Amino acid sequence: MKQFRSMTYPYVAWITVMIVVPMLLIVLYAFTQSGNDVLTFRFTFDNFVRFVTDKIFRAVLWRSLYIAFFTTLICVLLGYPIAYAIAHLSEHGETVMILLITMPTWVNMLVRTYAWLGILKDDGVLNAFLGLFGIGPVTMLHTSFAVILGMVYNFIPFMILQIHTSLNKMDKNLLNAAADLGANNVQSFLRVTLPLSLPGVVSGITLVFLPAVSSFFIPKLLGGGQYVLVGNVIESQFLTSGDWNFGSAISMIMAVIIMLSMYFTRKIDVSVASGGKE
Amino acid sequence: MDEKKSRRIGGKIILALTLLFFYFPIFYIIVFSFNDSRSLTKFSGFSLRWYEKMFSDSAMTEAILYTVLIAVIATLVSTVVGTITAIGLSRSSKVLTAIVERVNDLPVMNPDIVTAISLLMFFSVLAVKKGFLTMLLAHIMFCIPYVMLSVTPKLRSLDPNLIEAALDLGATPFQALTRVIVPQIRPGIVSGALIAFTMSFDDFVISYFTTGNGVNNISILVYTMSKRVNPSINALSTIVILLITVALGIVNIVPIIREKKEKKKQ
Numbered sequence A: 001m002k003q004f005r006s007m008t009y010p011y012v013a014w015i016t017v018m019i020v021v022p023m024l025l026i027v028l029y030a031f032t033q034s035g036n037d038v039l040t041f042r043f044t045f046d047n048f049v050r051f052v053t054d055k056i057f058r059a060v061l062w063r064s065l066y067i068a069f070f071t072t073l074i075c076v077l078l079g080y081p082i083a084y085a086i087a088h089l090s091e092h093g094e095t096v097m098i099l100l101i102t103m104p105t106w107v108n109m110l111v112r113t114y115a116w117l118g119i120l121k122d123d124g125v126l127n128a129f130l131g132l133f134g135i136g137p138v139t140m141l142h143t144s145f146a147v148i149l150g151m152v153y154n155f156i157p158f159m160i161l162q163i164h165t166s167l168n169k170m171d172k173n174l175l176n177a178a179a180d181l182g183a184n185n186v187q188s189f190l191r192v193t194l195p196l197s198l199p200g201v202v203s204g205i206t207l208v209f210l211p212a213v214s215s216f217f218i219p220k221l222l223g224g225g226q227y228v229l230v231g232n233v234i235e236s237q238f239l240t241s242g243d244w245n246f247g248s249a250i251s252m253i254m255a256v257i258i259m260l261s262m263y264f265t266r267k268i269d270v271s272v273a274s275g276g277k278e
Numbered sequence B: 001m002d003e004k005k006s007r008r009i010g011g012k013i014i015l016a017l018t019l020l021f022f023y024f025p026i027f028y029i030i031v032f033s034f035n036d037s038r039s040l041t042k043f044s045g046f047s048l049r050w051y052e053k054m055f056s057d058s059a060m061t062e063a064i065l066y067t068v069l070i071a072v073i074a075t076l077v078s079t080v081v082g083t084i085t086a087i088g089l090s091r092s093s094k095v096l097t098a099i100v101e102r103v104n105d106l107p108v109m110n111p112d113i114v115t116a117i118s119l120l121m122f123f124s125v126l127a128v129k130k131g132f133l134t135m136l137l138a139h140i141m142f143c144i145p146y147v148m149l150s151v152t153p154k155l156r157s158l159d160p161n162l163i164e165a166a167l168d169l170g171a172t173p174f175q176a177l178t179r180v181i182v183p184q185i186r187p188g189i190v191s192g193a194l195i196a197f198t199m200s201f202d203d204f205v206i207s208y209f210t211t212g213n214g215v216n217n218i219s220i221l222v223y224t225m226s227k228r229v230n231p232s233i234n235a236l237s238t239i240v241i242l243l244i245t246v247a248l249g250i251v252n253i254v255p256i257i258r259e260k261k262e263k264k265k266q
Helices: A005-030 A046-053 A055-087 A091-106 A109-120 A125-132 A144-169 A173-180 A185-214 A217-223 A230-239 A244-277 B002-032 B049-056 B058-090 B094-109 B112-125 B132-156 B160-168 B173-184 B186-202 B205-210 B218-225 B232-265
Strands: none
Touching: A005 A244, A005 B058, A005 B094, A005 B112, A005 B132, A046 A055, A046 A244, A055 A091, A055 A144, A055 A185, A055 A230, A055 B002, A091 A144, A091 B002, A091 B232, A109 A125, A109 A144, A109 A217, A109 B002, A109 B218, A109 B232, A144 A185, A144 A217, A144 B002, A173 A185, A185 A230, A185 A244, A185 B112, A217 A230, A217 B218, A230 A244, A230 B112, A244 B094, A244 B112, B002 B232, B049 B058, B049 B232, B058 B094, B058 B132, B058 B173, B058 B186, B058 B218, B058 B232, B094 B132, B112 B132, B112 B205, B132 B186, B132 B205, B160 B173, B173 B186, B186 B232, B205 B218, B218 B232
């Protein structure tokens, strides 16, 4: 069966030009000095050294990881009960809820993030609401709170959907068996439901952490101009200060961190999944 | 029994709060798009002035046009190319398949900003002027892997004997392709096209880095305009929400209508 093989050739050529070459450019620029001609490269590690040794950039990297970590943690803690509640609805209710949770993700992320501006303002609705209880006004816009809130709002649907899928795959008879064998609700949740839903939690974590660590418009819109994460540093290297070599090095560091964490979570995912089946 | 009941009520409360969290900002933006004043926090009366302003603002109407145009072209091209390539790969060696899949993973798994700057440098090194064409090429590039991801599983579950049978019965390979394979994998193609459309329609990061020459899409416009209060963005956002809801509605309702029609035929 060779008839259709040649149909792949155009795409192989396309990805070589449009994916492989541009990615190699990042590597090339990351390891060369700025101001080089296209033909005379001078290899260097300076770009990486600069990122690791510079106090400001280290703080930015640290802050990005910290924000992404808390975003992911909150998404797990809130997403799990939500997914659990959905899984316990009637079949019809489940379909409707999943559709309702998916719908906002189809609306432009920028638009949804922008929507929070008016809500979080000092004289916004949220502060008006808090004012009813005699609290505030609390400054929320342009704080870490606003940035994490924006990220949770944008990314938690991925977590809910992943956990829900793994809860749904679970054989409900296992819970009956656990109950028959004398387990109470808490025990059967901790010993049966939770371990079986872990693969969903793990893939949810990657789906939230990845965009959280690299996002640059959420910190810009909700964190204000002063709030800088790794994504913002990369943006400014390419669009304002024009230091492509340094920008490439930062991108490469970020891509490697993310690829490695994806690789390891996939491994955990596989071992958890096979462990659960046994 | 009581415990079960209270758990069910607890679940309902959690879900109600979830929906409030998801939909409040969206309704907020829709309501304030009809606000008479500039304020984003105080509603002072119903008016359509921000819609009038939006439609008289050429930057905004152009952005809507570019967004739709690019999404349509990128969807068409990536659906055709992605489907053809996926079919070709299903008949190719494992090594080639693995290589293409790994390369496809790069834009899917990498943060958007990494893909974006790689293209920015690529276009600049080639001295291609950034604008409509570069943005379109970028969109086609990141849409194709998603089409392939949704078509390939359908191809895997396809019975290879079907194609053999078609060829034995005298069909040309092209006929086997269009009459046998494509109809069988149609659901995968449709969902791939849908994913491609929304990916392109909603994209901000890659568009932002690969465009130039005053060509903006809706996301870029929202990003650049949101630095100061501009209620026209609310109107624009409401239009976006409306477009996506209508598109989703059609996608979800059309199959139901078609099913009913087919039942009537029988």
